[in-house]
Structure formats: C-alpha cells, structure tokens
C-alpha cells in the first residue's frame with residue numbers, strides 16, 4: 001500500500017478518551033454469519049448449501065488476496081459445523097460452542113499460522129493431536145492460515161494426514177499464494193477462490209461502519225479509502241482506523257489525502273501533459289516537485305500507470321462507467337487530455353510505463369529511473385523500437401514497393417550488411433511505429449484535410465492577424481514526405497514524418513502570400529502543435545503552380561533508386577527534372 005505510515009502523528013487520544021476503549025474496526029465488524037460477509041457471493045452460497053445438505057468435505061482450500069474474508073469464512077464454517085443447534089448454515093452465535101469459537105477458546109477448533117509453524121515437527125504434533133477424538137465439539141476443525149509457507153517436509157506430513165483422514169475432522173487451508181501450494185495438497189481439497197472486494201462493496205461497507213461509529217466521512221473520502229484498499233476489506237477497515245486516529249471522528253478529505261498519499265488529478269495531468277505535449281524539459285522540475293511533496297517515485301509511477309490507463313479508457317470508451325475516483329468532472333478533464341493523443345500512442349505509453357514501473361521496483365535510483373522513463377515517453381512519437389523497424393523491413397522485402405505511398409530511404413548503415421540496395425523503399429511511418437491496428441495516417445489530432453483549419457485555430461490564440469491572412473487561402477493540401485531516419489546513441493531509430501502543408505491563394509493575393517511566407521516559421525510551429533507532426537509550409541500562387549509541379553517531379557525522381565543513391569552519395573539536391581524519352585520507352 002502506498003500510504004506513508006511515518007506521516008501519522010498520534011492524535012487518537014482526544015477521540016478515544018470520549019468513548020470506551022477503541023476496538024479496531026476489523027475486529028469489531030468481523031462477520032459472524034455467512035450473510036454478513038462482504039462480497040464472495042458464490043463461495044458463501046456453496047458453503048451454505050454444503051452445510052445445509054450435510055455434504056462436508058474433508059479439506060477445503062481458500063485462496064485469495066489478503067483481507068478478503070478467508071479466515072472469517074473458515075471460522076463461520078467451524079461454527080456452522082459445531083453450533084449446538086446445528087450443523088446449520090446459520091450458526092446462532094449464542095450457544096456455548098459458537099461463543100467459544102468466537103472467543104478462540106474451543107480446543108477442537110485449532111487455528112494455526114502457517115507462517116510461524118512451518119516445520120515438520122509442528123505438523124507432526126498436530127497429527128498426534130488428531131489421534132484423539134474431538135473432546136466436546138461435533139467436528140474437529142483445523143484452520144491453517146498461509147499454508148503455502150509450510151516447509152516441504154511439513155507438507156509431506158500433512159499429505160499423509162489427508163490421505164488417511166481422521167473421522168469428523170475438517171481441514172481448512174487458507175493461502176494468499178495459491179500457486180505455491182503443492183498440487184498433491186490441492187487435489188485433495190475442495191478449492192474456493194476468494195475474489196477481490198469490489199470498489200462498490202468497499203464504499204458501501206465503509207459508509208455503513210462510519211454511520212454506526214458516528215464517524216463523519218464524505219462520499220469522496222470513502223472512495224479514496226476504497227481505492228487505496230485495492231480490493232482488501234481488511235485494508236479498507238484499517239485505513240479507516242488510521243484516519244480516525246489522525247483526525248478524530250471527523251475525517252476530513254484533506255487529511256485523508258495526506259494519510260493515503262492520494263495524488264491529485266491536477267498533478268497527474270501535469271505529467272501526462274508534458275509527455276503528450278512532448279515537453280521533456282518539464283520532466284525534471286515535475287519529478288523534483290513530487291519528491292518535495294513527499295511522494296515516493298515508485299508509488300508515484302504506479303499512479304501514473306493508473307492515470308494513463310484512465311486516459312486510454314476515456315479515449316476508447318464512449319461512456320466509461322464510474323470507476324475508482326472517476327467523477328463526471330474527472331472524465332471530462334481526462335477526455336480533453338486524452339484527445340491530444342491517438343489510442344495507439346496512449347497504449348504505448350501505458351505499456352512502457354508498466355514495464356518501467358516493474359523494473360523500478362528493484363532500482364536503487366528510482367527518481368532517476370522515473371525521470372528517464374518519462375523523458376523517453378516524451379520522445380515516444382520519434383522513437384521506434386528496432387525490432388518493429390526490422391520487422392517492417394522484412395515486410396517490405398516481401399512486398400515490393402508501390403509507387404502509391406510515400407517512400408523513405410533506409411540509412412546506409414543498415415543497408416550494407418543485408419546487401420539490400422540503398423534505394424529500397426519501405427512503407428510509411430504509421431505502419432511502422434504502431435503495432436496495434438495502423439492509425440489514421442500520421443496525424444495526431446487532425447486529419448490531413450483538417451490541418452489548415454487546425455493550424456488557423458491554433459494561430460488565432462498566438463497571432464490572430466496571421467490566422468486571418470491564412471484564412472484567405474483558396475485551398476490547401478497535405479503531402480507526405482520521405483521519412484527521415486536517424487540513429488541515436490542509444491541504438492534506436494528516431495523517425496520523423498514531415499508533411500508539407502501546401503496552401504494555395506488566389507492570383508491577386510501576392511502581398512498576402514509574401515506576408516504569410518515571412519511568417520512561415522510560426523505557421524509551421526502552430527501546425528506542428530496542432531498535428532504532432534513536423535510540418536513544412538509551402539505557399540502557392542496559381543501562377544507558381546508550374547514550379548510547384550516541377551517540385552512534384554523532383555519528388556517523383558527522388559523515388560527512383562538510382563537517383564536517390566546519387567543524391568545520397570554526393571549530398572546533392574534535385575534542382576530540375578527532365579523526362580528522359582528513352583527510359584519511358586524502355587519502361
């Protein structure tokens with residue numbers, strides 16, 4: 001759990017002095033009958049039926065995470081078997097046996113902690129005890145908690161007992177790590193899987209307890225505790241205990257935020273804003289800030305994973321249900337943020353964060369790890385994993401290049417070993433960078449036809465006069481250009497996909513064109529911000545169309561392998577293109 005225990009000052013005295021000695025909530029609200037158990041509907045139903053019909057198994061195995069009701073269910077089952085008015089699915093909790101079990105003093109019901117009684121001797125001792133029939137109760141019930149902690153020898157001894165089970169004896173094993181329980185044991189048990197307690201159930205439970213205990217707790221506060229408890233009822237209860245210890249009977253949201261280390265949505269949005277807005281320079285101060293606020297980098301990384309998951313959720317699902325701490329307001333703010341990226345991009349960020357977070361657990365420099373991870377995410381659009389690129393090169397080899405799509409050249413460094421001609425063409429970047437279904441061609445927030453309007457919109461806030469000039473354009477077109485691939489020191493390819501935004505004005509607008517051209521830099525910047533692409537601006541007057549066509553020819557020429565090799569070798573530029581009649585005939 002992520003809350004910092006050392007931040008809790010002892011403020012309990014003022015609260016407890018007013019009431020009787022404080023009994024911890026988990027103990028006070030331990031379920032006494034099956035009906036009182038929170039969640040676990042299926043398990044409870046099956047156990048009740050078994051008792052009601054007298055079909056009692058020799059051994060049960062209860063698996064599931066901590067604090068979801070395994071030992072509570074075991075105790076209730078022990079009572080159900082031994083209640084004076086039983087066996088019954090509804091033990092009375094009044095009779096001698098029920099009370100003795102509740103107070104943990106019935107010798108026939110034995111609760112053993114597997115974690116502290118791991119040895120073979122402990123089990124041997126247990127087996128000795130089992131030779132004797134139950135003293136008073138109907139059934140001997142042996143509950144072994146954390147059974148997976150037993151040593152191998154102890155397991156073998158236990159197995160022998162299970163193979164020749166003493167009469168009227170029921171074993172109940174509980175474990176948080178089912179996969180560590182030997183199959184030989186599992187196969188002799190009836191296995192029940194206890195589920196995480198749902199977020200909704202946790203909140204309801206907290207609200208009920210708060211009411212009974214006269215604790216004032218807001219709905220938001222209950223939601224914060226429920227989220228931090230991560231499906232464990234016991235954790236939710238003990239967090240409420242801590243909140244009361246901290247603030248007294250009036251639990252304030254602000255106090256809870258401090259106790260639970262709840263990261264505000266704003267802070268998380270600042271981080272995702274830097275990543276999706278590709279502002280690596282913001283990362284260092286942001287990480288510095290969370291350290292100063294007292295967050296632990298590892299647990300903060302976990303919150304970031306959750307945050308990007310939420311972003312992906314609102315980006316892909318039209319009506320996300322209210323989940324942990326997702327208020328309608330949160331959803332609309334998340335949606336706005338998520339709109340800055342494609343679902344594929346968010347998915348890649350999420351996966352990278354998850355992987356990074358997993359590695360960070362073992363890192364001795366979690367802060368540096370977090371910084372470098374986030375900076376990497378800022379460059380994510382530029383970085384393509386080598387494996388993906390190689391796979392695509394393979395794909396391109398199989399399928400000959402078509403003239404339809406824009407082509408790019410592979411860097412000389414990668415082409416020589418394979419003997420592939422340097423002019424070989426590959427598919428466009430969008431097919432390379434995203435392993436999930438290929439996104440709409442390259443543009444992040446806008447489609448090609450929207451690029452001019454989006455740029456104008458962007459400029460309106462920055463330089464409205466320029467926006468007004470651009471708005472006079474008659475038409476616009478977006479053209480892809482060959483990809484630019486660079487190797488960087490960390491052996492990754494950086495791939496940029498420049499596009500040309502060609503804006504055509506009316507014949508009588510020479511002045512406008514000149515004014516627009518003079519501000520090309522700023523327009524290109526606005527277009528880049530609007531699209532997430534590198535954009536080159538080309539301003540065209542109708543009379544210039546002839547030269548524009550010539551440029552088109554140059555582009556076409558560059559697609560030719562021979563021309564490209566020449567251009568590459570001599571760092572040349574294509575100035576003009578003349579069609580060669582002979583080649584036409586040949587081709």
Ligand SMILES: [Zn+2]
Nearest residue numbers: 083092095098
């Ligand atoms: Zn009873």
